Amino acid sequence: MKEFKGRVIAPGTVTAEAVVSHSGFNTLASFQGALQFGDKKATCGDQNNADLHGKALAGKALCLPQTIGSTTGGLVIYCACAMERQPACMLFSKPIDSLAAAGSILASVWLDGISMPVVDSLGDEFLDYVQHGMTITVKDGGVVCVE
Amino acid sequence: MYLTPEQQAILNGSQGETMAKVWKTLVMYGEAFGADKMVPVTSTYNHLVTSFGLKMMKPVFDLMQQLIDAGAVSQQQFSVDPRPVDKNVPANFLQNFIFKKIMYATQEQYEGQLKQLGLMDKDAFTCACYLDQMGNKPQKGEVLSWAESSAVVYANSVLGARCNRNSGIMDIMGSIAGFVPNFGLLTDEGRKATWVVKVQCKQKPEAQLLGSAIGMKVMEDVPYVMGMESWLGTELNDENCAYLKDFGAATASNGAVGLYHIANLTPEAKELGELLIAQGAQEYIIDDAELERVKKNYPVMWKNPDAKPKLCFVGCPHMSLQQLIDWTVAVEKGLKESGNKKVLIPTVFTTAPGVKKEFEKTEYAERLEKTGIILSYICPLMYMNNPLCKSMPVMTSSNKLRTYTTARYYTEAEILTKITKGGN
Numbered sequence: 412m413k414e415f416k417g418r419v420i421a422p423g424t425v426t427a428e429a430v431v432s433h434s435g436f437n438t439l440a441s442f443q444g445a446l447q448f449g450d451k452k453a454t455c456g457d458q459n460n461a462d463l464h465g466k467a468l469a470g471k472a473l474c475l476p477q478t479i480g481s482t483t484g485g486l487v488i489y490c491a492c493a494m495e496r497q498p499a500c501m502l503f504s505k506p507i508d509s510l511a512a513a514g515s516i517l518a519s520v521w522l523d524g525i526s527m528p529v530v531d532s533l534g535d536e537f538l539d540y541v542q543h544g545m546t547i548t549v550k551d552g553g554v555v556c557v558e
Numbered sequence: 559m560y561l562t563p564e565q566q567a568i569l570n571g572s573q574g575e576t577m578a579k580v581w582k583t584l585v586m587y588g589e590a591f592g593a594d595k596m597v598p599v600t601s602t603y604n605h606l607v608t609s610f611g612l613k614m615m616k617p618v619f620d621l622m623q624q625l626i627d628a629g630a631v632s633q634q635q636f637s638v639d640p641r642p643v644d645k646n647v648p649a650n651f652l653q654n655f656i657f658k659k660i661m662y663a664t665q666e667q668y669e670g671q672l673k674q675l676g677l678m679d680k681d682a683f684t685c686a687c688y689l690d691q692m693g694n695k696p697q698k699g700e701v702l703s704w705a706e707s708s709a710v711v712y713a714n715s716v717l718g719a720r721c722n723r724n725s726g727i728m729d730i731m732g733s734i735a736g737f738v739p740n741f742g743l744l745t746d747e748g749r750k751a752t753w754v755v756k757v758q759c760k761q762k763p764e765a766q767l768l769g770s771a772i773g774m775k776v777m778e779d780v781p782y783v784m785g786m787e788s789w790l791g792t793e794l795n796d797e798n799c800a801y802l803k804d805f806g807a808a809t810a811s812n813g814a815v816g817l818y819h820i821a822n823l824t825p826e827a828k829e830l831g832e833l834l835i836a837q838g839a840q841e842y843i844i845d846d847a848e849l850e851r852v853k854k855n856y857p858v859m860w861k862n863p864d865a866k867p868k869l870c871f872v873g874c875p876h877m878s879l880q881q882l883i884d885w886t887v888a889v890e891k892g893l894k895e896s897g898n899k900k901v902l903i904p905t906v907f908t909t910a911p912g913v914k915k916e917f918e919k920t921e922y923a924e925r926l927e928k929t930g931i932i933l934s935y936i937c938p939l940m941y942m943n944n945p946l947c948k949s950m951p952v953m954t955s956s957n958k959l960r961t962y963t964t965a966r967y968y969t970e971a972e973i974l975t976k977i978t979k980g981g982n
Contacts, residue, residue: 420590435777435814440962443943446614447661458857459961479777479814480961482607482705485725486618493617508778508814509742512590513725520583521621 412558415537419553420507421515423528427472427499429545429557430455432462433538435479438487438510441468446490453496462543472547473498476538477508488514492525500549503531504538530555559588559739560595568735576628580731587728588739596737597744600701601719603678603694604636604733605687607705607726610940611665612642618727619664622671625734632676632733637687637694639706640876640908641665642940646932648869648904653946661944675730683935684910686803686876688712691912698825701744703732707814708807708875708958714817716794716802718825720744723778723816743816749826750836751782751819758845762789764969765805766957768844771852773813775842781809782819782827782835792822796880804956807875811958859964865951866903870977871938871965873908874956882909882917882933886926892978893929900930901977903953911935931977939963 440457444450445468452467469491478484488511491497497518501511507529515529528549541547541557548556561569569581584596608618625631643657643665669677678694685706687694696702698718704710705724713719722742724732732738742748753776757763772781790798802820809815819827819834826834872885885907893899907926909917914935917923926933938954941947942963952965953973960967968976975981 437961443962447612447943448945458859458964477778477814479773480707480811482707482710482723482729483726486608486615486727489621489727490614490617494614507590509587509591509723510725510814513587513728516583516586516590517725517727520579520586521624522617 412556413540415533415555415557417530417533417553417555420512420529420531421519421527423526424549424551425499425528426546426548427470429474429541429543429547430463430466430468430471431538431541431543432460432475434460434462435477436460436475437480438478438484439481442487442491446487446494446496451496453491468498469496470499472500472502474502474538474541475504477503477505478511482510484510485513485517489517492518492527493522497527500528500530500547502533502537502547502555504533504535505531507531559585559593561585565596565737574628576624576630580630580734583728583731584735584737584739588741591739591741593739593741595740597701597740598737599634599703599732601696602634604632604634604702604729605694605704605706605709606636606638606729609639609683609937610642611662611668613661613664619668619671621727622675626671626674630734631674632730633736634733635676635678636733637678637682637684637692638672639683639685640935640937641683642937644934644936647906647934647936647941648932656944656946676733681911684876685709685937686910688717689878689910689913691879691916692910693912701738703729703738705729707810708803710816711806711810711818712803714743715806715819715824716799723814749817749834750780751834752779752836752839753781754835754839754841755781755783756841756843757783757785758843759849760846763849765801766808766955767849767853767969769805769808770812770957771844771849772842773809773811773815774852776813776815778814778816780817780819781815782821784821786820787822790820790823794823796878798823800878800881803875803878808957811961856960856967858966860951860966861949862951867953867976868904868950869952870903870905870973871908871952871954871956871959872905872973874938874954874959876913877907877909879913879916882907882913882926883920883922886922888974889929889931889978890925892974896979898978902980903977905977906932906934906936906938908934908936908938
């Protein structure tokens, strides 16, 4: 078990199974098919992401460096939250990017009863250590336990 | 973050609950990035990314309606990304049914919302709103609240405007408030390059391939690109602007670039030169072998990699007037050389409605039509986003379209050969 400390972007606590992207996470490419065609598991559709392509994202602890790609990214996260197909939490090794931050903030301000803890700046070591299938616990204050 | 007493009052509800939530959204957004204050949006127009009445977007439409009902509409008019459907683009009965009755069944209703929120006019649908014919070209130094990754990177880099990579919805929030948080690409410090890219190719690199390589390497950082002068010169003429439009779109979709500088060409690089390079900037050298490596690593998503393409898209982002003219001439020449009268693969060129109108006034419109190529205002990305099109072997010269769909990327020269002379 290893503990990491980051910065809280959206508060909350949760325990979930890790899915890990070592490259930039393209939000639109990952979620668009799943949200459009009723895939409740939100299977990652990004053909360019060898780590995540074909893996379920809904309810998982999504570990990533940052998001990339289309500026629809934030609203895609917002829609995923509204449709309850969002990851259990989003954990960034780097400082969060503007699109992921927007999605997380929009969901917390405009949607009722949605919880998706978001922590950023966990460091490169976090992404080196965490692997698919590990159990992640997000605690208060930006503490993330990986086991 | 410092807020003026007036801004603080709105945040506290002086203009109603909805406006308070708009401000709360923007303030939280700014605080996540250490913004010191809110700054006024100074451009004449905004540009939004959400143009499509896609059913999955219902939560967005609900939010838009909430804004309209509360009278929280945009203080600026805006253009918006391209429409997702055009009857002129080839589609079979089933595809048409899916587009109109299932995927984009709420398109008309959503366009009604856009009108209420401040849409410029009925033809203000393009990802390239900054083209002269579209009337939404910001000036150097203006502060924007735009979204659309390819438009943001163009506005920042080629026009010298100041805009963060805002998400859809966040774009209109800035326009409603009339203010955006001051951070990132709005600041002098945030516009400094943290990568130096040295291009050492033997010939002019394909814009969409060079942009892809840089985007994948630098992600959201700012690159300062050297070594392009022998091909691009030092003036932002039509040809260079079109090149940078396509280059930037690839940096933004294959990575998350919101601003690049090209030595001796883009406005800030011309003014400040290497002063724009931050201390400790990393270096990336690109030669022909590196571009070939990047291209070879693109996954081929066609079920049968040897299939004959059934459709070809050129124009993501939308083509400029000069690009349409140049392509018309090149296609005619290719057909003449091969002895063919029309293109051998159904091909769609996409452009902005205003550009299409201007192009149709020229002699080239009739000449393009004779080649069999269809000219459309559609968003090819939206066209491709369904299971029927996904299974079709579609080819494109757009690295953005390749990234988000199953379309296969070829260079412009390869596309030209395939559509005029044949071969898989």
